[in-house]
Amino acid sequence: MITELLPSVEEKEIVxxxxxxxxxxxxxxxxxxxxxxxxxxxxxxxxxxxGTAKRHIPLFFASATSFYSYGVHLPFxxxxxxxxxxxxxxxxxxxxxxxxxxxxxxxxxxxxxxYKTKREVVRYGKAIIIGGVGKTAPxxxxxxxxxxxx
Numbered sequence: 289m290i291t292e293l294l295p296s297v298e299e300k301e302i303v304x305x306x307x308x309x310x311x312x313x314x315x316x317x318x319x320x321x322x323x324x325x326x327x328x329x330x331x332x333x334x335x336x337x338x339g340t341a342k343r344h345i346p347l348f349f350a351s352a353t354s355f356y357s358y359g360v361h362l363p364f365x366x367x368x369x370x371x372x373x374x375x376x377x378x379x380x381x382x383x384x385x386x387x388x389x390x391x392x393x394x395x396x397x398x399x400x401x402x403y404k405t406k407r408e409v410v411r412y413g414k415a416i417i418i419g420g421v422g423k424t425a426p427x428x429x430x431x432x433x434x435x436x437x438x
């Protein structure tokens with residue numbers, strides 16, 4: 289689906305915050321850009337969940353990121369919000385869903401120790417969303433699951 293949508297945005301101008309951008313090129317090849325590349329849910333399950341999952345995950349939010357929770361957009365890059373977002377999207381698109389009970393275990397076992405983020409305003413049509421931009425220290429986990437260590 290993404291490979292069908294992305295070519296339609298090339299050469300179009302988009303506005304983020306107060307800045308205008310023209311998309312000139314799109315790549316999936318990591319040799320062309322360090323952020324490019326992709327994987328499948330099957331590979332993530334095989335290589336990370338059933339293989340050697342990382343205990344420390346450094347996060348960098350290059351664009352304003354907010355999390356929709358309890359009816360509002362929260363501009364805070366908190367471990368609980370990040371994990372909830374990941375699990376929600378994983379369960380929505382993957383063939384293997386995580387059980388709801390896992391979220392409680394993860395929330396008790398995961399945390400970040402360093403945050404260097406700032407807030408940015410993004411105007412999207414009539415909507416104004418405030419999001420966090422920056423990096424966090426690695427999310428750390430000591431939780432054990434039936435499919436391995438997260």
